Amino acid sequence: MPRMTMIEAIRSAIDVSMERDDNVVVFGEDVGYFGGVFRCTQGLQRKYGRTRCFDTPISELGIVGAAIGMAAYGLRPCVEVQFADYVYPAYDQLVSEAARIRYRSNGQFTCPMVVRMPAGGGIFGGQTHSQSPEALFTHVCGLKVAVPSNPYDAKGLLIAAIEDPDPVIFLEPKRLYNGPFDGHHDRPVTPWSKHDLGEVPEGHFTVPLGSAAVRREGKDLTVLAYGTMVHVAQAAAEEVGIDAEIIDLRTLLPLDLEAIVASVKKTGRCVVVHEATLTSGFGAELAALVQEHCFFHLEAPIARVTGWDTPYPHAQEWDYFPGPKRVGEALLATMEA
Incomplete structure (x- = not known):
């Protein structure tokens, strides 16, 4: 099996999902041509075209609102909010619309969408690029919340989230993006070499949501x-x-x-x-x-x-x-x- 960073595992999960299901669409700020600020979507626009992987204006409200409409229509959007700190303008859409569609429509509509967000510290981003807002979402009935700790789980959980019939908030720890974090240090250290990374299967597999x-x-x-x-x-x-x-x-x-x-x-x-x-x-x-x-x-x-x-x-x-x-x-x- 190949060895991947968490970034590579996330990209592989989205790639596998887009290849298996034409209804999976990816969009957000800079995720198309640029491949995302952390390069999690690099190469996907080139492979799948601009109608399935595309850039949006700087509007989290617009990104999440459009995703909710697409999901209700039958697509499976996997959108990126560039940093978790930026999600607050879209919070009303997530709480009042995405989380409640299934209940408000008595099951006639669902909202199969994923909102990916880099969360936590590790890049010296301070209070505007390093927040951990998971508790704001775990309080909302109708949302699911995932936080991987390694590349294997990142890929398996993300595929499971994309295939889930309900909205999933997917929080990606930035400190783990480029390699295993050496937990023995209180300060930044050089990421471990590539051969020390965990193995991640190619192709499709899932890690079930709700399993510790x-x-x-x-x-x-x-x-x-x-x-x-x-x-x-x-x-x-x-x-x-x-x-x-x-x-x-x-x-x-x-x-x-x-x-x-x-x-x-x-x-x-x-x-x-x-x-x-x-x-x-x-x-x-x-x-x-x-x-x-x-x-x-x-x-x-x-x-x-x-x-x-x-x-x-x-x-x-x-x-x-x-x-x-x-x-x-x-x-x-x-x-x-």
């Missing part, structure tokens, strides 16, 4: 994470010498509650890690669910390690991120509680 993965088995405590933080959690557990079980959620909606409950009941302790801000972050929902379903198995309070509750300047990006030091301290404190 155990990235590291353990018996001391459970770490719930997604995206970049999966790698950070693994590094932290290794550095402090705790036998932690790392659960990669992969999709936040639908959530694999069964996998979470099974792990926490086994370990009796739980630490939640995410890059987004603490207050009302998705970690609060995870903590509530663990408390509701695993209360009599818990040996310590549930801990959360997150980003700051404040915008941050570009230069402080790597202090804002939960790194192995902060996560490791939370693991030790939870074990000692």
